Amino acid sequence: MIQIEHLHKSYPGADGSASREVLHNISLTIESGEVFGILGSSGAGKSTLVRCINLLEPLSSGRLLIDGRDVTHVRGRELAQLRTGIGMIFQNFSLFQQRTILQNVTFPLEIVPRSERLSRAEREERARYLLDLVGLAGFEKRYPSQLSGGQQQRVAIARALANKPSIMLCDEATSALDTTTTVQILELLHKINKELGVTLVLITHSLSVARNICDRVAMIDGGRIVELGETEELFENPQSDILRTLIANANHHAHGTGASAAAPSAAASTLTAEQAVK
Numbered sequence: 001m002i003q004i005e006h007l008h009k010s011y012p013g014a015d016g017s018a019s020r021e022v023l024h025n026i027s028l029t030i031e032s033g034e035v036f037g038i039l040g041s042s043g044a045g046k047s048t049l050v051r052c053i054n055l056l057e058p059l060s061s062g063r064l065l066i067d068g069r070d071v072t073h074v075r076g077r078e079l080a081q082l083r084t085g086i087g088m089i090f091q092n093f094s095l096f097q098q099r100t101i102l103q104n105v106t107f108p109l110e111i112v113p114r115s116e117r118l119s120r121a122e123r124e125e126r127a128r129y130l131l132d133l134v135g136l137a138g139f140e141k142r143y144p145s146q147l148s149g150g151q152q153q154r155v156a157i158a159r160a161l162a163n164k165p166s167i168m169l170c171d172e173a174t175s176a177l178d179t180t181t182t183v184q185i186l187e188l189l190h191k192i193n194k195e196l197g198v199t200l201v202l203i204t205h206s207l208s209v210a211r212n213i214c215d216r217v218a219m220i221d222g223g224r225i226v227e228l229g230e231t232e233e234l235f236e237n238p239q240s241d242i243l244r245t246l247i248a249n250a251n252h253h254a255h256g257t258g259a260s261a262a263a264p265s266a267a268a269s270t271l272t273a274e275q276a277v278k
Contacts, residue, residue: 002030002053002167002199007062009048009223022048023223026062032166035193035200037214037231039207041242045223046203050169053201054086055079066167077113084112087160087198091172093152095144101155102127102140108162130158134188150181157188161196168192171203186213207250211235219243 009023022045030036040046051057053064055074064072066082074082095104105127109118118126131137134154144152153173160168170189174182190213193200204210210217210231217234219227219242226240238244 001032001065001067002201003063003065003068004028004053005063005065007049007052007064008060009045009052009057010060021060021223023052026225028218028225028228030199030201032067032199033193033197035190035202035213035215037202037204037210037217038220039204039210039217039243040220041205041246044220046205046220047171049220050171050201050203054083054088054169084108084163085165085167087163087165087168089153089156089160089168089170089173091175093144093149093156093176095152095155095159097144099143100140101131101136101142101144101147104144104155105130105158105162108159112163126162127158130161131155133161133192134158148181149177150184153177153181153185154188157185157192161192161198165198167199167201169201169203172205173202174204174206174209182209183212189213207235207246 005027007023007026008021010019010021012019026049038046038049048057052059055064055071059072062072063070066085071082096107099107102124106123109123109126128137128140131139134157136151136154136158139147139151139155144155147155153176156173173189174185177185186209189200189202192198200213202209202214214231216229217227217231218225219234219240221240221242227234227238227243234243235247238247
Protein backbone atom coordinates (compact mmCIF):
# COMPACT_ATOMS: atom_id res chain seq x y z
CA MET A 1 0.00 0.00 0.00
CA ILE A 2 1.17 3.52 -0.85
CA GLN A 3 -0.14 6.39 1.27
CA ILE A 4 0.56 10.00 0.33
CA GLU A 5 -0.44 12.61 2.89
CA HIS A 6 -0.56 16.35 2.13
CA LEU A 7 2.39 16.20 -0.25
CA HIS A 8 3.81 19.49 -1.48
CA LYS A 9 6.70 19.78 -3.92
CA SER A 10 8.39 23.06 -4.80
CA TYR A 11 11.51 24.01 -6.74
CA PRO A 12 13.66 27.06 -6.02
CA GLY A 13 13.08 29.97 -8.34
CA ALA A 14 15.81 31.20 -10.65
CA ASP A 15 18.12 33.94 -9.36
CA GLY A 16 16.58 33.99 -5.92
CA SER A 17 13.01 34.45 -7.09
CA ALA A 18 10.07 32.84 -5.28
CA SER A 19 9.92 29.06 -5.30
CA ARG A 20 7.66 27.33 -7.83
CA GLU A 21 5.18 24.84 -6.40
CA VAL A 22 4.49 21.95 -8.79
CA LEU A 23 2.48 19.69 -6.45
CA HIS A 24 -0.04 21.07 -3.97
CA ASN A 25 -1.54 19.15 -1.05
CA ILE A 26 -1.63 15.73 -2.73
CA SER A 27 -3.30 13.05 -0.60
CA LEU A 28 -4.22 9.59 -1.86
CA THR A 29 -3.98 5.90 -1.01
CA ILE A 30 -3.03 3.21 -3.53
CA GLU A 31 -4.08 -0.23 -2.37
CA SER A 32 -1.82 -3.28 -2.63
CA GLY A 33 -2.44 -5.21 -5.86
CA GLU A 34 -4.32 -2.36 -7.49
CA VAL A 35 -3.76 -0.78 -10.91
CA PHE A 36 -3.85 2.94 -10.18
CA GLY A 37 -3.73 5.61 -12.87
CA ILE A 38 -2.39 9.14 -12.50
CA LEU A 39 -3.88 11.03 -15.43
CA GLY A 40 -3.00 14.52 -16.57
CA SER A 41 -1.86 16.72 -19.41
CA SER A 42 1.77 17.61 -20.05
CA GLY A 43 3.11 19.75 -17.21
CA ALA A 44 0.32 18.80 -14.78
CA GLY A 45 2.80 17.39 -12.25
CA LYS A 46 2.17 13.67 -12.68
CA SER A 47 5.79 12.70 -13.45
CA THR A 48 7.01 14.74 -10.48
CA LEU A 49 4.54 12.84 -8.31
CA VAL A 50 5.87 9.45 -9.41
CA ARG A 51 9.43 10.64 -8.76
CA CYS A 52 8.35 11.60 -5.25
CA ILE A 53 6.83 8.15 -4.73
CA ASN A 54 10.20 6.59 -5.62
CA LEU A 55 12.00 9.30 -3.61
CA LEU A 56 13.97 10.35 -6.66
CA GLU A 57 12.69 13.76 -5.58
CA PRO A 58 12.47 14.67 -1.87
CA LEU A 59 9.12 15.92 -0.65
CA SER A 60 9.01 19.61 0.27
CA SER A 61 6.42 18.72 2.91
CA GLY A 62 3.96 15.95 3.66
CA ARG A 63 4.43 12.23 4.26
CA LEU A 64 4.97 9.11 2.16
CA LEU A 65 4.19 5.70 3.66
CA ILE A 66 4.77 2.34 2.00
CA ASP A 67 3.08 -0.64 3.63
CA GLY A 68 2.47 1.49 6.71
CA ARG A 69 6.09 2.57 7.11
CA ASP A 70 6.94 6.27 6.94
CA VAL A 71 9.72 6.51 4.34
CA THR A 72 9.59 10.27 3.81
CA HIS A 73 13.10 10.89 5.11
CA VAL A 74 14.76 7.57 4.28
CA ARG A 75 18.23 8.06 2.78
CA GLY A 76 21.44 6.19 1.97
CA ARG A 77 21.54 2.40 2.10
CA GLU A 78 18.05 2.28 3.57
CA LEU A 79 16.74 4.17 0.54
CA ALA A 80 18.62 1.88 -1.84
CA GLN A 81 17.04 -1.12 -0.12
CA LEU A 82 13.59 0.47 -0.37
CA ARG A 83 14.00 1.03 -4.10
CA THR A 84 14.70 -2.64 -4.75
CA GLY A 85 11.03 -3.17 -3.94
CA ILE A 86 9.90 -0.54 -6.45
CA GLY A 87 10.34 -1.24 -10.16
CA MET A 88 10.21 1.56 -12.70
CA ILE A 89 9.67 1.74 -16.46
CA PHE A 90 9.92 4.82 -18.64
CA GLN A 91 8.73 6.14 -21.97
CA ASN A 92 12.18 5.90 -23.58
CA PHE A 93 12.92 2.34 -22.32
CA SER A 94 16.30 3.42 -20.81
CA LEU A 95 18.13 0.25 -21.86
CA PHE A 96 21.91 -0.13 -21.94
CA GLN A 97 22.74 -0.25 -25.63
CA GLN A 98 26.11 -1.97 -25.10
CA ARG A 99 24.60 -4.82 -23.06
CA THR A 100 22.69 -7.80 -24.39
CA ILE A 101 19.04 -8.24 -23.52
CA LEU A 102 19.94 -10.83 -20.88
CA GLN A 103 22.56 -8.48 -19.40
CA ASN A 104 20.06 -5.62 -19.28
CA VAL A 105 17.67 -7.73 -17.22
CA THR A 106 20.37 -9.00 -14.86
CA PHE A 107 21.72 -5.49 -14.21
CA PRO A 108 19.52 -4.69 -11.15
CA LEU A 109 20.59 -8.02 -9.64
CA GLU A 110 24.26 -7.08 -10.05
CA ILE A 111 24.11 -3.83 -8.07
CA VAL A 112 22.45 -5.02 -4.86
CA PRO A 113 24.71 -5.30 -1.78
CA ARG A 114 27.19 -8.15 -2.12
CA SER A 115 25.70 -9.98 0.87
CA GLU A 116 22.35 -10.17 -0.95
CA ARG A 117 23.67 -10.79 -4.47
CA LEU A 118 22.73 -13.94 -6.31
CA SER A 119 25.32 -15.99 -8.15
CA ARG A 120 25.76 -15.31 -11.84
CA ALA A 121 23.94 -18.53 -12.71
CA GLU A 122 21.02 -17.57 -10.46
CA ARG A 123 20.87 -14.06 -11.93
CA GLU A 124 20.76 -15.42 -15.46
CA GLU A 125 18.13 -17.98 -14.51
CA ARG A 126 15.95 -15.20 -13.07
CA ALA A 127 16.46 -13.08 -16.20
CA ARG A 128 15.52 -15.95 -18.53
CA TYR A 129 12.35 -16.60 -16.52
CA LEU A 130 11.38 -12.92 -16.83
CA LEU A 131 12.15 -12.76 -20.55
CA ASP A 132 9.91 -15.77 -21.03
CA LEU A 133 7.22 -14.06 -18.93
CA VAL A 134 7.24 -10.98 -21.17
CA GLY A 135 7.29 -13.01 -24.38
CA LEU A 136 10.96 -12.67 -25.32
CA ALA A 137 12.35 -16.15 -24.76
CA GLY A 138 15.19 -16.68 -27.24
CA PHE A 139 16.12 -12.97 -27.37
CA GLU A 140 18.80 -13.21 -24.67
CA LYS A 141 21.82 -12.58 -26.93
CA ARG A 142 20.34 -9.73 -28.94
CA TYR A 143 21.01 -6.05 -28.34
CA PRO A 144 18.42 -3.27 -27.86
CA SER A 145 19.14 -1.80 -31.30
CA GLN A 146 17.97 -5.09 -32.83
CA LEU A 147 14.54 -4.86 -31.20
CA SER A 148 11.37 -2.93 -31.99
CA GLY A 149 10.03 -0.32 -29.59
CA GLY A 150 7.49 -2.73 -28.15
CA GLN A 151 10.12 -5.40 -27.64
CA GLN A 152 12.43 -2.91 -25.91
CA GLN A 153 9.63 -1.95 -23.54
CA ARG A 154 9.11 -5.63 -22.75
CA VAL A 155 12.80 -5.85 -21.82
CA ALA A 156 12.39 -2.78 -19.61
CA ILE A 157 9.43 -4.44 -17.88
CA ALA A 158 11.43 -7.63 -17.32
CA ARG A 159 14.29 -5.58 -15.87
CA ALA A 160 11.89 -3.71 -13.57
CA LEU A 161 10.72 -7.08 -12.21
CA ALA A 162 14.22 -8.45 -11.60
CA ASN A 163 14.29 -7.79 -7.85
CA LYS A 164 10.71 -9.05 -7.33
CA PRO A 165 9.24 -5.62 -6.54
CA SER A 166 5.85 -5.28 -4.90
CA ILE A 167 5.27 -1.95 -6.71
CA MET A 168 5.94 -0.94 -10.31
CA LEU A 169 5.81 2.68 -11.44
CA CYS A 170 5.12 3.16 -15.15
CA ASP A 171 5.86 6.69 -16.38
CA GLU A 172 4.20 7.13 -19.80
CA ALA A 173 5.25 3.56 -20.58
CA THR A 174 3.22 3.36 -23.81
CA SER A 175 3.58 6.93 -25.11
CA ALA A 176 6.27 6.05 -27.65
CA LEU A 177 4.37 3.04 -29.01
CA ASP A 178 1.79 2.61 -31.75
CA THR A 179 -1.81 1.70 -30.93
CA THR A 180 -1.50 -2.06 -31.49
CA THR A 181 1.71 -2.32 -29.47
CA THR A 182 0.20 -0.18 -26.71
CA VAL A 183 -2.65 -2.67 -26.36
CA GLN A 184 -0.17 -5.55 -26.15
CA ILE A 185 1.91 -3.82 -23.46
CA LEU A 186 -1.23 -3.05 -21.45
CA GLU A 187 -2.23 -6.71 -21.69
CA LEU A 188 1.23 -7.68 -20.41
CA LEU A 189 0.99 -5.24 -17.50
CA HIS A 190 -2.46 -6.62 -16.66
CA LYS A 191 -0.99 -10.14 -16.66
CA ILE A 192 1.83 -9.08 -14.34
CA ASN A 193 -0.62 -7.43 -11.98
CA LYS A 194 -2.89 -10.47 -11.80
CA GLU A 195 -0.29 -13.26 -11.82
CA LEU A 196 2.42 -11.66 -9.68
CA GLY A 197 0.26 -9.38 -7.54
CA VAL A 198 2.41 -6.35 -8.34
CA THR A 199 0.83 -2.98 -7.56
CA LEU A 200 0.93 -0.87 -10.73
CA VAL A 201 0.98 2.93 -10.79
CA LEU A 202 0.50 4.21 -14.34
CA ILE A 203 1.37 7.79 -15.23
CA THR A 204 -0.36 8.71 -18.48
CA HIS A 205 -1.90 11.52 -20.48
CA SER A 206 -4.00 9.01 -22.44
CA LEU A 207 -7.67 8.62 -21.55
CA SER A 208 -7.89 5.26 -23.33
CA VAL A 209 -4.85 3.86 -21.51
CA ALA A 210 -6.27 4.89 -18.14
CA ARG A 211 -9.69 3.46 -18.92
CA ASN A 212 -8.36 0.23 -20.39
CA ILE A 213 -6.38 -0.99 -17.41
CA CYS A 214 -6.80 1.12 -14.26
CA ASP A 215 -9.00 0.18 -11.31
CA ARG A 216 -8.97 3.75 -10.04
CA VAL A 217 -7.71 7.05 -11.42
CA ALA A 218 -6.53 10.36 -10.00
CA MET A 219 -6.75 13.30 -12.40
CA ILE A 220 -4.08 15.96 -11.81
CA ASP A 221 -4.29 19.49 -13.16
CA GLY A 222 -1.97 22.31 -12.16
CA GLY A 223 -0.33 20.18 -9.50
CA ARG A 224 -3.61 19.40 -7.72
CA ILE A 225 -5.87 16.35 -7.68
CA VAL A 226 -9.14 17.42 -9.31
CA GLU A 227 -10.73 13.95 -9.66
CA LEU A 228 -10.21 10.71 -7.75
CA GLY A 229 -12.26 7.55 -7.89
CA GLU A 230 -13.25 4.35 -9.65
CA THR A 231 -12.27 4.52 -13.31
CA GLU A 232 -15.66 3.85 -14.89
CA GLU A 233 -17.43 6.24 -12.52
CA LEU A 234 -14.99 9.03 -13.39
CA PHE A 235 -15.38 8.53 -17.12
CA GLU A 236 -19.15 8.17 -16.99
CA ASN A 237 -19.68 11.07 -14.60
CA PRO A 238 -16.69 13.47 -14.66
CA GLN A 239 -16.91 16.30 -12.13
CA SER A 240 -14.02 18.54 -13.18
CA ASP A 241 -14.03 20.86 -16.16
CA ILE A 242 -10.67 19.53 -17.36
CA LEU A 243 -11.78 15.89 -17.50
CA ARG A 244 -15.13 16.76 -19.08
CA THR A 245 -13.29 18.77 -21.75
CA LEU A 246 -10.74 16.02 -22.45
CA ILE A 247 -13.47 13.39 -22.82
CA ALA A 248 -15.52 15.67 -25.08
CA ASN A 249 -12.49 16.42 -27.27
CA ALA A 250 -11.58 12.73 -27.49
CA ASN A 251 -15.13 11.82 -28.51
CA HIS A 252 -15.17 14.64 -31.05
CA HIS A 253 -12.00 13.34 -32.72
CA ALA A 254 -13.49 9.85 -32.76
CA HIS A 255 -16.76 11.04 -34.34
CA GLY A 256 -17.79 8.80 -37.18
CA THR A 257 -15.78 5.80 -36.04
CA GLY A 258 -18.64 4.30 -34.06
CA ALA A 259 -16.65 4.27 -30.82
CA SER A 260 -15.56 6.69 -28.14
CA ALA A 261 -11.88 7.58 -28.09
CA ALA A 262 -12.10 7.62 -24.31
CA ALA A 263 -13.53 4.12 -24.17
CA PRO A 264 -11.51 0.92 -23.88
CA SER A 265 -9.96 -0.06 -27.19
CA ALA A 266 -11.81 -2.77 -29.07
CA ALA A 267 -8.45 -4.28 -29.87
CA ALA A 268 -7.98 -5.15 -26.22
CA SER A 269 -10.85 -7.61 -26.29
CA THR A 270 -9.51 -9.46 -29.31
CA LEU A 271 -5.87 -9.60 -28.32
CA THR A 272 -4.60 -13.16 -28.03
CA ALA A 273 -1.41 -14.72 -26.80
CA GLU A 274 -0.69 -15.98 -30.30
CA GLN A 275 -0.29 -12.46 -31.74
CA ALA A 276 3.19 -11.54 -32.90
CA VAL A 277 5.32 -9.65 -30.41
CA LYS A 278 5.69 -6.10 -31.63
